[in-house]
Amino acid sequence: MANPYLVVENLTKVYERGQVVALRDLSFSVEKGEFLVVIGLSGSGKSTLLRCINRLVEPTKGKIYLDGVDVTRLSSARMRRVRRRIGMIFQQFNLIDRSTAIGNVLTGRLGYTPAWRALLGWFSKADRDRALANLERVGLRDKAYVRADQLSGGQRQRVGIARALMQEPELLLADEPVSALDPATSHSVMQYLEQMNREDGVTVLASLHFLSLARRYGTRIIALKDGQLVFDGPPGAIDDTRFKEIYGEEAEEVEVR
Amino acid sequence: MTGYPDGFLTDPPSLSWPVVRDALARRAGIAGRHLAIVFLDVVGLAILWLLVTYIYAWYGLGSIAYTLVPWWAFVLGVVEGAALWESFGRSLGQRFAHRELSGASGVPTGGQRVLYFIGWHLTVLPLVGLFFDPPWHERLSGLRLGPPVERGEAPRPWYRTSSGLFLAALLLATAVAAVGVTITTTNLRRLFTEAGRTAKFWRAFFSPDTTILAASGRDLVVTIYMAVMATAFAVVVAVPLSFLAARNLMRGPVGRLVYTVLRGAMSIVRSIEPIVWAIIFLIWVTVVRAPFAGVLALWVHSIADLVKLYAERLEAIDPGPIEAITATGAGRLAVLRYAVIPQIVNPYISFTLYRWDINIRMATVVGVVGGGGIGQRLYHYLTGNLWQQAGTVMLLIVILVWAIDYLSSRLRAKLA
Amino acid sequence: MGTRGGWAALRRRSLSFFLDWLAWGYIAYTVMYLLNHYWYTVYVDWYGTLKLPSWGWPLVVLGTLELAVWSRALGRSLGLRAFGLEVTCPSLGRRILRAFLWHVSVLPLGIGVWLGRGEPWHDRLAGTRVRAVPKEPERPGRRALATQWGAMAAVLLVLTLWLGWLIIGINLQVLGRRAPWAAGIWRQMLRPDFRYFLESDPAFALRNLPFSILDLMVVTIFMAFLATVLGAAVAFPLSFFGARNIMGFSPVGWAVYGLTRGFFNVFRSIETILWAVVFAVWVGFGTFAGVLALTIHTIAALGKLYSEQVEGVSPGPLEAVWAAGGSRWQVVRYAVLPQVVPSFWAFTLYRWDINVRMATVIALVGGGGIGDMLFYYKNLSDWPKVGAVVMVIVAVVWTMDYLSGRLRERIT
Ligand SMILES: Nc1ncnc2c1ncn2[C@@H]1O[C@H](COP(=O)(O)OP(=O)(O)O)[C@@H](O)[C@H]1O
């Protein structure tokens, strides 16, 4: 069997400020094409884990192999080349509010654009066409020239997805992509992620709050508690006792339909 | 929940560097708080004593004096006063630090307070005792300087607490001293008898001297351009500097140094009024080029002010877009261009307009020292006792300042 | 044109037109000034530059009017942009037609606008329309500099800076040439002479008393203190008269409100220094004049800030007290005051900070304080002592700034 696509080994992260240990000795691996869902209470280290993978957060200890390359040792220039293959979408969308939807989508190409062109905002014709195509794909072609702050939450997250699509990613990190959305919109956004996973073969790592969403979309689930791995297995394996273990005794499962 | 994981505190060997560092930091914190309280009390009492003697000397002896006693007696008195205050009342410093003396069994007894008072000298004066946990005087008296405890009884009104009384005395003494040195009876009498002197001046507001309107109008133009030029050139300098003066962008030892030096320098420049800058520049470029000197003065002051405003805005930007753009694999400059700049353009423009508005006012003032523009004309009229003309010019200034104020606030409201 | 919306639209159109006219007028002024400056068309000092011949003015007025009309017809002008308008257009020919028709429709007393009922004749006949820019554009916007308004704004900026450079007489050579000389002064100032910090300078006396730097600094702080306390004490009650939500229930209320606000605005726009001039004449030179000047400006500035705070209180508690049958002053006491007191303190501290700064220089026009000493030594060209005074001023102003900032943080 070939090496797994992503391997996380003994990953530890201690935040300097406050001496908080966010991740403790975490190890797991992800095969290409998986849809891995990370669950856990808030503060359990989900965001930190995802951000360690593209090194928005510097890991304190441990190794992360992506396609056999240890990303924790890369120089910042080489890390940038790795990052452009990793798309990321965020809970708070992190769009540039004052820019148009297409302006936001085009920033997904920044990793492939020479610095001087990027500074002047001269994206190539091919990139512009690709941006329109990706907006079409998330159903926002008619909003291309609308400012991002005029869009609704679901539309904003779809712009975020289109931005990630521009990178033509192999790996997509989604940090609570639907926590700021209502249930109906949540499903539409999750379906775009599922589509990327199935049709483009993008490996997806998504952190989610709701177990029901995790069961519905994930091919595999890992659970974090206080920075430690407490569960790793197929969605079906999480029963009531497991659930109580992950979320604490008082927790009650909530369905999102 | 300490935020530490199980075993994190006990696992490492007991004298590892983090443990020592933490212990030192905690003790330094305790000592620092005690010292800050003592410092505030001593300074507060010293100021009160100085004020009282100042008033006595001013009214009683007709001169200015500060202590009236030898300096060692003054220091001794103040320190003893602080010790008494901290032991037997709730001192100013304790109130500011949200601390209160309390015994193991509630309210401290008199004996404990006396012990605390004696221990205070042994601990605070040589300083060493403060680095123990708990400090010596607390251990000796069995009292603890902790957060105030709720005792379920109505708090005493402020004028019956020692710190309230102290503040009242301090404010009263300051007011008396201030009245004493700033207001004299001759001046006060003139306020009521000499109002007629300004009559000409007020009349000019309603019947301006029209012959000087054209010339004053051109001076107004100069004033406006002074503000425009000073603001424009200040922006050119302040924008790049603001990036170096933003704490969140300047990381690492070198960055922190640059940040500190820049912010310090800017706050020094800012605390010198533009008028003083104008004096310096008038000597530099000679009085012949008065408006130029005025522009330079406004320029320097505007840079310092704008750097502060800009940098504070930069420190408040949303880190989300920065994360997102970095995650696409963009370089540092692209992150600046796409994640930082869009967030700051409008606030920067708004601050610039605000500063332009201020510069218009300042330009009229700077003229008074010879910095050109309408202010200089006003000063000529005033020194020449040409009251009606002076009144006319002031009327023009009021109109200009008003108009610009309105314009800039309308524009800023649009930008927000 | 009967509807309210129609009026508002017409107002926006006319304002945007006047803005364009103004912009072109300004450009014409600037260009003429520059031509005159570089080619000496009429040689006079710069003040007289715009002495046009008698037929010149109408020509300029009409010329800029034409420029405004054509620029609005042919592209998106600055005025259209500023008011969020655009001219929808089928073709260039129609746009040109619109510009011609404009003269027929608007010049005869705006007859085409009045009779056009919402769609003036020139628009109707040329088939164009002026409308607000839609919020959801379907086309990509052009880069600002490639649009007419962008180019015009850039031209305005460049011309303004150019003109400003000439009017101010900016001369960088002199700055360099005299730099060594200025550096000499700086060097002397940076080697300050603190001889008279504690000890009074026998040569410097005010009111027959010799003063030291420390004495005058204390006096300066007292001045600021007194002015802030007096100013806040007067501004506090006045601010309720200047708050619309407290006063605005009757004609009398409106009158009081208007008067108070007018007072605040007029007195605020006269700078402290200018007030000091007035009071120096009135009560004689010295600290009292300074205190009065600071106080008057403080009253006006704080009054405005206070009343804006009072206007900004949340109406819920007010309604509750009204509903309970409270009188106007009970509403103030129990519903308004608790909401505004923290920000009142913050503003007062901020004002205290400003007053300390102002008090250090108010002596220039006879307002007393440390400035007396500063300007005294400056007139003697005794730079080391000037340096000492400036350093003390910086230290005190900086400390007060810091203290007031910290206290404000705690309060709010
Ligand atoms: N920048 C930071 N500095 C210090 N502590 C942090 C920082 N970011 C996160 N933490 C801490 O790390 C832990 C994990 O946080 P996070 O990864 O955001 O959890 P989650 O995304 O699961 O809610 C939390 O205890 C949080 O307080």
Ligand SMILES: [Mg+2]
């Ligand atoms: Mg999170």
